[in-house]
Amino acid sequence: MLSWIPIFMLSSTFSFHCRFREKNMSKDSQMRAAINQKLIEMGERERLKELLRAKLIECGWKDQLKAHCKDVIKEKGLEHVTVEDLVAEITPKGRALVPDSVKKELLQRIRAFLAQHSTL
Template sequence: MLGRRNASIQPHPTPDAEMEREIHPTLQQIVNLKLVESGEKERLKELLVERLVECGWKDEMKALCREFAKKKGRDTVTVHELVKVITPKGRGGFCTDSVRAEMLQRIRSFLASTT
C-alpha cells in the first residue's frame, strides 16, 4: 500500500493556500453567503424542521435515543454515543430522501432566481 495516504491525516494548509481561499471563495462558500444574506437559509431551516416533523422523522429519532438510553443506562449514556448510533439511521429512509430532494430543488430555484 505504498503511496496511499491515510485519509484522516491531512497536511496543514499553508499560508498561501489560506490566502487563496480568502481571495477565491469556493462555490459552496458563495452559495452559503447568498443564502445567508437573503435570509433564505433560515427559511430553509424552518421548512426542513417542519418537513421532518410532518413525516415522523423527529419522533423516530427521539424513540431511538430513548431506546438506546434505556439499554445503555440513562446515567451512563453520552451524547457522542447517541449521535454515533442514530446518525446512520437518521440519514436513511424514504422520508429523508423526499425531504432532501425538496430542499435541493428549493436551493436550485433560489440560485436560478438570483442569477
C-alpha cells in the same frame, strides 16, 4: 503494466493528480461557502431550515428519532451514555430516515434560489 515507467514520472504524475484534486476540492469548498453565504445573506437558509423542520415533523421523522434515542439510552443505561455517544449513534440513522421527497424538495428550493441569484 506500469513497470517500465520511470519512478520519477509516476511520482510527478501522482503529485500533479493530488494537486489537481486539491484545487478541485478547494473550488468546491469555495463554491459551497459562496452559496452558503448567499443563502444566509438573503435569509433563505433560515427559511430552508424552517421548511425542513416542518417537513420532518410532518413525516414523523422527529418522533422516530426520539424513540430511537430512548431505545439507545435504555439499552446502554443513562449513566453510560454521553451526548457525544448518542449523537454518533443517532446521526447515521437520522440521515437515513429523511424521506427522499423531503431531500428532493429542499434540493429544488436551493436550485430555484440559485437560478434566481445566478451571480454565483
